Amino acid sequence: MDYETPQFFRVMQYAAAADRDVIDMVSGNPDWDAPAGITEGLHEYADLGGVDYQYPPSEGLTELREEIAARRNVDPESVVVTNGAGEANHLALAAALDREAGREVLLTDPVYPYYPGKTKLLGGTPRYVPVADDGRLDPAAVRERAGSDTAAIVVNTPNNPTGAVYPEDTMAELVGIAEDCGAVLVSDEVYDHFDYSGKFASALGVDSAHRVVTNSFSKSMAITGFRVGYGIFPPALRDAARTRHMLANVTGSRPAQYAVLKALRSTDREYYAANRDRLEERVATFTDALDDAGAEYSTPDGAFYVMARFSGFPGTMANAERLIDEAGVAGMPGETFGETRADWFRFALVTPDVVDAARRLADFFE
Amino acid sequence: MDYETPQFFRVMQYAAAADRDVIDMVSGNPDWDAPAGITEGLHEYADLGGVDYQYPPSEGLTELREEIAARRNVDPESVVVTNGAGEANHLALAAALDREAGREVLLTDPVYPYYPGKTKLLGGTPRYVPVADDGRLDPAAVRERAGSDTAAIVVNTPNNPTGAVYPEDTMAELVGIAEDCGAVLVSDEVYDHFDYSGKFASALGVDSAHRVVTNSFSKSMAITGFRVGYGIFPPALRDAARTRHMLANVTGSRPAQYAVLKALRSTDREYYAANRDRLEERVATFTDALDDAGAEYSTPDGAFYVMARFSGFPGTMANAERLIDEAGVAGMPGETFGETRADWFRFALVTPDVVDAARRLADFFE
Incomplete structure (x- = not known):
C-alpha cells in the first residue's frame, strides 16, 4: 500500500505554508479547553x-x-x-x-x-x-x-x-x-x-x-x-x-x-453543555453569514462541521487551495469524502473566527 | 484467532491470587525510578x-x-x-x-x-x-x-x-x-x-x-x-x-x-549507568545464590533475565505454579519461550529481593 499523506494533513500543510493569514477550518482539533x-x-x-x-x-x-x-x-x-x-x-x-x-x-x-x-x-x-x-x-x-x-x-x-x-x-x-x-x-x-x-x-x-x-x-x-x-x-x-x-x-x-x-x-454536565452550546452558536453564526454569501449549506444536527456549496466552484483540492490563497479560509474539499459531495466543502467550526471566515468567503464569491 | 491470556499475565495473576507472599520475578516492569x-x-x-x-x-x-x-x-x-x-x-x-x-x-x-x-x-x-x-x-x-x-x-x-x-x-x-x-x-x-x-x-x-x-x-x-x-x-x-x-x-x-x-x-549518563550497575549486581547476587541452590543457570550479558534449571523439575506452567505456591517465587516457565528451554525457568530481576528469592528456591529444592 502506498502512503498517501491523508488529505486532511495535505490541506493543513498547504494552509500553514500559505503566504497570508488563513482561518483554519480543516482539522477536527477542538479550540476550546479540556476539562x-x-x-x-x-x-x-x-x-x-x-x-x-x-x-x-x-x-x-x-x-x-x-x-x-x-x-x-x-x-x-x-x-x-x-x-x-x-x-x-x-x-x-x-x-x-x-x-x-x-x-x-x-x-x-x-x-x-x-x-x-x-x-x-x-x-x-x-x-x-x-x-x-x-x-x-x-x-x-x-x-x-x-x-x-x-x-x-x-x-x-x-x-x-x-x-x-x-x-x-x-x-x-x-x-x-x-x-x-x-x-x-x-x-x-x-x-x-x-x-x-x-x-x-x-x-x-x-x-x-x-x-x-x-x-x-x-x-x-x-x-x-x-x-x-x-x-x-x-x-x-x-x-x-x-x-x-x-x-x-x-x-x-x-x-x-x-x-x-x-x-x-x-467533570460536570455544564462543561459538556457549554461546549455544545458554543458550537451550536457557531453553526448559527456561520450559516447566517453563508446566507449572506449566497452559499448553499447544510445545518448540522450534530458534530461540528458545516458543508457548503458555491455555485460554479466544485469541492476539489485545487479549489480548496484557491480558497486558502485567495480567500484566506481553509476547508476540506468535499471530493475527499465521496462522490456525492464532490461539489461541496466541509468547514470545521473549530475557530472563534467563523464570522470573519464567512465574510471572507462572501467577499471571494461576490 | 482465539484470545489467549498471554502466559505472562496468567502467571502474574496466579501469583497475585496466591495465599502467601510471592516474590514477583515474572514481569518486565522495572522496579527502579524513571528519570x-x-x-x-x-x-x-x-x-x-x-x-x-x-x-x-x-x-x-x-x-x-x-x-x-x-x-x-x-x-x-x-x-x-x-x-x-x-x-x-x-x-x-x-x-x-x-x-x-x-x-x-x-x-x-x-x-x-x-x-x-x-x-x-x-x-x-x-x-x-x-x-x-x-x-x-x-x-x-x-x-x-x-x-x-x-x-x-x-x-x-x-x-x-x-x-x-x-x-x-x-x-x-x-x-x-x-x-x-x-x-x-x-x-x-x-x-x-x-x-x-x-x-x-x-x-x-x-x-x-x-x-x-x-x-x-x-x-x-x-x-x-x-x-x-x-x-x-x-x-x-x-x-x-x-x-x-x-x-x-x-x-x-x-x-x-x-x-x-x-x-x-x-537525563545524564549516570542515570542509565546506575540502573545498569544495579542490574549487574543483582545478576551476581542472584546467580551466587543459585549456586548455593545447586541450580544450573545462565549468566546474562545483557537485559535483566536469568534462566535457571532445577534437576527433575521442568519449566512447565504446572511447575511455575508450584514454585509460586510452595516456594513463594514467581518465574516464567521456560516452555513459554520455546522447545529448547522447556526445562528452564526465566527469572526477571525486577525486585530487590533476589537473595531472598534464591534462598527460597534453595530451600524448596534442598
Missing part, C-alpha cells in the same frame, strides 16, 4: 511514579473500564480501552473481517476517509451507500446493498461530515440488517456530546451480538492528542479485539488513561 | 493545554523524532514514533510481509512470545532457529534456514530471555542474510541500555535497505506504561509503516511523547 480534571489528573499521575508508571492491563486501567461501563450501562468485560477511536474502529473492522464471513464493508457516501482506508488495509472491500442530500441514511438503501458477503456496516452518528444524527429507529434497523446478514454494525459515536437535535441514539440502545460501539474522549474532552478511546464488543468479538490490541499495541498510554479517568469523575 | 525528566515533563505538559493537547503529527512529535534521529545518527524521516516497541515490531513485520515477498518469519528458539503472535496475526508463518545453550545465535544456522520465502528475520539483542548480546559480526551477517534472500532483518533493541558485556552492536551499524531497528523508552526509562517506542525504517518500508500506523492508531499519545522528549534532553 480541569485532565490537567489535574496529569499532575496527580506525574507524582505517582513507580509501579503506576508501568503497564496498565492490556484492556485499559480497570477503574477506567469500570467507569466507562457504568456510564454506558454495559459489562466492564465488553470494554477495551484503545488508542483513540481510531484503534477501536480498526479492532472492530478487523474482528468483523476475521470471522471469514464476508469481505465487503458497507460505508456511507460521503464517508469519513479513514473507514475505507482501514477496510482496504485489512483486506476488505468498501462499498458505498449514498445518503440523502440532508445526510439522512435510509436503512432500506443499506438493506438493499447488504448481503451474505457483508462483513460490516460502519456508521458515524452524529456524522462527520454531514452533521446528520441518525434517529433511534434508524439505529435499530441498522442493527437488524447486520443481524439478518450476519454482519457487524460498527457505530462510531465520537461526536455524541455534540447533538443539537436531542435525537441522538446510541447503537447501545439495541442489545445485539452484531454491533460494536466505538467512542473516544478526543472530542468530548478536547484532547485529540491523548489517544484514549474505547470499543464495546459483544462476547463473540471480544477475543479477536483483545488479541489484536495486545499484539499490535500491548496496551494504551497510562498517563492519558489516568487523566481521562480523573476527568470523567470530576 | 526526573519524565515527571517534570508530564507536569510541564499538563500546564500547556490548548493546542498542545491536540494531535501530534502521526509519526510523532517533530522534536522527539529529531532528538531520536540525532542520537541514532539517522535521517529523522526514517523514524516513526510508535505506541511502544510492541507497535514498532508490528509495523516492521507487517511492512516485511506486505511486500508479498515471502510468508515465512525466522525467529529464534527460545523466542519472545509476542513475535510469533504478531507473525500469525499478520498471516505469516513462524519458523525457528535454535540458539546455542549459552544463547549465542549462529548466523550460519540462520542462513541455512533462510530462503526465498523468508519475509523477515526477527532478533532481539540484548536478548529476552537468554541474556545473550549478539556481537557486531553477527549483526552484520544477519543483515547480509536478509539482503541475500530479500528479507527484512528486524532488530529489537529495547534492552540496549542493559549491556554488561560492552559488546552490544545495534543493527544500525550496518546501513541497509533490509533492516529495521526497533526500540522503546519503556525499559531504559522505567516507563513501560507510557507506550513510547520507535522504529527506524529504510526508505522502501516507510510508506507501509506510516500508513499502517496512521490507519491503526492515527498517532501515539502526546503527554507521554512530551515527557520522553524532556527526559531524553535532561
